[in-house]
Amino acid sequence: MPKRIQSFFQPISKKPKLQSSPDLSQPPQNHEEAENEVDLLPPTHHPTYPFPIADLPPQISNPLSNISSLNPPKPITNHPHLDLLYFEHLIPPKTAKSLFTFLRKELPFYRVQYTTRRGPTETKINTPRFTTVFGVDATSHFTRSPDSPTPTLLDSKTLKPPPFQKYKCKPRPLPTCLETLRLAVQTATNHPKETPYNFCLVNYYASGSDSISYHSDDERFLGANPTIASLSLGAKRDFLLKHKPGIEAGALKFPLASGDMVVMRGETQSNWLHSIPKRKGGEAGLGRINITFRRAVVPGGTENYYRYNVGDGGVYRWCEEEGRMVEVDSDGDGKGSDQDGSV
Ligand SMILES: O=C(O)CCC(=O)C(=O)O
Numbered sequence: 001m002p003k004r005i006q007s008f009f010q011p012i013s014k015k016p017k018l019q020s021s022p023d024l025s026q027p028p029q030n031h032e033e034a035e036n037e038v039d040l041l042p043p044t045h046h047p048t049y050p051f052p053i054a055d056l057p058p059q060i061s062n063p064l065s066n067i068s069s070l071n072p073p074k075p076i077t078n079h080p081h082l083d084l085l086y087f088e089h090l091i092p093p094k095t096a097k098s099l100f101t102f103l104r105k106e107l108p109f110y111r112v113q114y115t116t117r118r119g120p121t122e123t124k125i126n127t128p129r130f131t132t133v134f135g136v137d138a139t140s141h142f143t144r145s146p147d148s149p150t151p152t153l154l155d156s157k158t159l160k161p162p163p164f165q166k167y168k169c170k171p172r173p174l175p176t177c178l179e180t181l182r183l184a185v186q187t188a189t190n191h192p193k194e195t196p197y198n199f200c201l202v203n204y205y206a207s208g209s210d211s212i213s214y215h216s217d218d219e220r221f222l223g224a225n226p227t228i229a230s231l232s233l234g235a236k237r238d239f240l241l242k243h244k245p246g247i248e249a250g251a252l253k254f255p256l257a258s259g260d261m262v263v264m265r266g267e268t269q270s271n272w273l274h275s276i277p278k279r280k281g282g283e284a285g286l287g288r289i290n291i292t293f294r295r296a297v298v299p300g301g302t303e304n305y306y307r308y309n310v311g312d313g314g315v316y317r318w319c320e321e322e323g324r325m326v327e328v329d330s331d332g333d334g335k336g337s338d339q340d341g342s343v
């Protein structure tokens with residue numbers, strides 16, 4: 001079996017780097033200790049992940065548990081059909097920086113390519129940013145049982161694994177680190193418990209050349225008037241909004257900083273477009289992570305999100321030594337490092 005496929009099915013074999021067990025209830029003394037602590041915690045693994053994803057260390061998860069009580073949001077409703085909540089510094093700067101570094105290091109990313117067809121014309125699209133996604137629409141859910149600590153995908157009606165034709169893609173459960181963040185964001189935004197966010201989409205803008213063009217998240221699989229919570233970590237980037245053709249409302253600009261969150265609600269998606277334009281200079285080169293939490297209601301949403309955020313190309317992982325994303329084998333090792341000499 002080629003190494004790439006074989007390693008996908010292998011149990012986790014990596015040992016923690018340190019053998020001693022420090023008291024994790026104490027804050028670490030310095031950056032190096034914090035890094036080692038991350039290595040000591042059990043990673044979340046799942047057969048759908050290309051490599052295990054560590055849990056948040058307490059120095060990040062503890063501050064996240066009380067973000068809702070820190071800064072109340074500014075409602076922005078002074079334009080037609082616009083309904084935003086703007087949380088400046090939802091996450092305090094130090095925690096936001098650690099969370100950015102942690103997620104960039106731990107998550108698998110993709111550089112998705114796809115083809116669009118308009119009449120006879122085919123266009124090859126290179127998504128101009130790194131993306132990844134976790135979650136499943138409301139007709140299914142992941143469950144853990146005492147006999148099987150690995151989350152299992154179940155159909156929400158039959159409570160059995162969905163028939164194989166239900167999904168072409170392989171839905172991935174949220175790793176514990178993103179589940180912790182999802183709960184913190186739901187609490188901070190007073191999101192209704194009956195309709196929890198079931199998707200987490202992550203963008204990584206490596207430099208000012210990475211971007212997302214004007215669009216709205218108004219697909220039918222999100223239902224009417226979807227609420228989308230969008231968290232920024234890392235480099236400050238401009239988030240632009242403009243009304244769809246028909247009303248001249250003027251463009252709005254939010255220079256989103258690390259730890260800021262914008263919640264788009266009500267009629268916003270059906271009437272407004274948003275984007276992160278390319279930028280020269282500034283802090284863009286330091287990299288920015290954006291995380292959106294949303295709720296898809298039908299399987300079409302699951303297919304769409306995995307198609308356009310995971311796709312069928314290679315997996316990328318942050319390489320600290322090189323200071324960039326590098327393509328890796330599915331066990332997280334750099335490409336070309338095979339023991340048997342095959343590349
Ligand atoms: O990066 C951002 O702030 C926006 C991302 C976005 O609009 C999306 O993923 O749909």
Ligand SMILES: [Fe+2]
Nearest residue numbers: 215216217274
């Ligand atoms: Fe969007």
